[in-house]
Amino acid sequence: MADDHPDHAALRDSLALLSTEQTNERYPDLDLLSTAELVHAMNAEDAGVAAAVAAVGPQITAAVDGIAARMSVGGRLIYIGAGTAGRMGILDASETPPTFGTDPELVVGLIAGGPTAVHTAVENAEDSASAGENDLRALGLGARDSVVGISASGRTPYAVGALEYAASVGAFTAGVSCNAGSALGQAASVAIDVVVGPEILTGSTRLKAGTAQKMVLNMLSTITMVRLGKTYGNLMVDMRATNEKLRARAERTVMLATAADAAAAAQALSDTEGSVKAAILVLTTGITPLAATLLLAGHHGFLREAIADAPQITGRTADVA
Known part of the structure; x- marks a missing residue:
């Protein structure tokens, strides 16, 4: 189980190794660019996200097939993450009932810190692996369910702990991260590591990483529903x-x-x-x-x-x- 109280110096050093935390060398003087130049720069960075998603097409395919197989026998799809990643899951889950006529309990989004965290940052909520497990326990997670952990860094304890627990009860698991060889992916049945590289604003993973997550979740839910005759x-x-x-x-x-x-x-x-x-x-x-x-x-x-x-x-x- 992931550690609830990581050593902060070790965490700082490990974060420095993640591609999503690197400084984007193309824009060292970002604050000196004109508005038009900033618009062009952000658009140019976003243009590479689709290619990064395409590179993990086989993994997305495997995840869809796993989710659809469980859902066809009564299972649920549960997204779980912290911060922006958790909000992406909630967004996708909330759009499924009106689009596909599903029960609101069929696709569920969980976020570290609970509903309050959808609108307001809840400090330290993502640091607890046991909280991820407890949130899944509260849903009565079973072997017919599928759990998709979402984390740009791929090391968020809340999401990693959730996937470890989900695997222990026989649920299908997938991890969506933006760093190669992520801990989240290693804890999952299917690792979807979409490597988008450094953000234009260093460490702001609501940008390219968030866009990549949205694209992957769009695929997971939509293609699953196509497979289920929706x-x-x-x-x-x-x-x-x-x-x-x-x-x-x-x-x-x-x-x-x-x-x-x-x-x-x-x-x-x-x-x-x-x-x-x-x-x-x-x-x-x-x-x-x-x-x-x-x-x-x-x-x-x-x-x-x-x-x-x-x-x-x-x-x-x-x-x-």
């Missing part, structure tokens, strides 16, 4: 229409998937209680709303499979009952 083509067919904008998007999604006009799409959505998937199935196959709902359930929500199966099971007008 999309049809590149359409969000499990979205929750909870406001006017989303209701309009749901109607447009049905129109795009079926070539139906707005009136037909709206009627199908009304008939299926707002289910985009069921509305598409009704308009595509001609089966009744009840038949569509039952057929989707029989195919675990995979719309493409349900469409392919509908003519064989029901004809185009029969009910499945």
Whole structure:
């Protein structure tokens, strides 16, 4: 288990070895640059992040497959980190229910120091490995779950301790860091070490490192949901229409998937209680709303499979009952 009380001199020296803590030699006189030069410099630094993410594509692939396999049998995805890294996890988790129609408990974000730390720095919260373990224990972590630790340095005790505990109960684990050979990655089943190099502002890992983390988490959650049948083509067919904008998007999604006009799409959505998937199935196959709902359930929500199966099971007008 990671040490809750590291020797500060040793920590200072170890941080000096991390690429994310190095001084960016391209900008030694950053404060002397013009505003336009600063804008160009930051943009130039950010341009390399995508290539760094691409370099760990195989590891991201392995992580998605591990997460999707656990989630398909009822597991959860839990992000855990401190500071900016923890906030990235919470952001991704909070966007999953409206995008993919998931239960809020399916993808969870935990941050060192608890909810207060989302808005305000909580001093020393990241230094406790046992706190990471305790936060996972409080969720009743089990072997069907997946835990993704996030830490730019890759050595944050809170995140490392969480992954060590997660591994001990048989959960799938992945570590997202921005330093090669990170302690976080070594504690994980899959190490996703995205090496973005020194920040333009020395040690400010909310910049390139934060961008890299956001890109990786986008992939982990989105591709997992694609694998679980939450999309049809590149359409969000499990979205929750909870406001006017989303209701309009749901109607447009049905129109795009079926070539139906707005009136037909709206009627199908009304008939299926707002289910985009069921509305598409009704308009595509001609089966009744009840038949569509039952057929989707029989195919675990995979719309493409349900469409392919509908003519064989029901004809185009029969009910499945």
